[in-house]
Amino acid sequence: MVALGCDPGAPPGVPVERWDDVPAVSDGFARARDAIVARLEGLVAEPVRADGQD
Numbered sequence: 001m002v003a004l005g006c007d008p009g010a011p012p013g014v015p016v017e018r019w020d021d022v023p024a025v026s027d028g029f030a031r032a033r034d035a036i037v038a039r040l041e042g043l044v045a046e047p048v049r050a051d052g053q054d
Helices: 029-045
Strands: none
Touching: none
16 A cells, blocks of 8 residues: 555555655646656566565
8 A cells, every 4th residue: 555645544464655755736746746656666666575575
């Protein structure tokens, strides 16, 4: 689960990646989009482990 500037209240055991440094869309769509795309590219490139550990 990815959280952008909020506490998602994830269930126990669900890992949460916080992206609090992503600019708000209300502060400029292009800046926010670019930051999200950059973070997504890194997230997608990470191998996923079946046990949910880093």
